[in-house]
Amino acid sequence: MRIGYRCEDCGAVRILGTTRTELVWLRNRKHVVQEVARHSSGGLDLWMSDGLEFLDEHSDHSVLVEAM
Numbered sequence: 884m885r886i887g888y889r890c891e892d893c894g895a896v897r898i899l900g901t902t903r904t905e906l907v908w909l910r911n912r913k914h915v916v917q918e919v920a921r922h923s924s925g926g927l928d929l930w931m932s933d934g935l936e937f938l939d940e941h942s943d944h945s946v947l948v949e950a951m
């Protein structure tokens with residue numbers, strides 16, 4: 884089973900290689916994670932940067948965590 888974000892408003896979907904728990908965590912702490920990413924040289928895991936990008940693109944929308 885694959886997990887990802889789905890935007891309720893425009894129907895966009897992004898499958899991300901992690902767990903539902905992690906995606907809920909990222910969605911709830913988006914601003915904190917962005918702040919940490921700005922100050923860390925190591926960079927983020929791929930699912931995190933992909934996930935943040937999706938959340939940014941749909942920041943005024945309602946984003947769900949869903950099994951695809």
Ligand SMILES: [Zn+2]
Nearest residue numbers: 890893941944
């Ligand atoms: Zn959207």
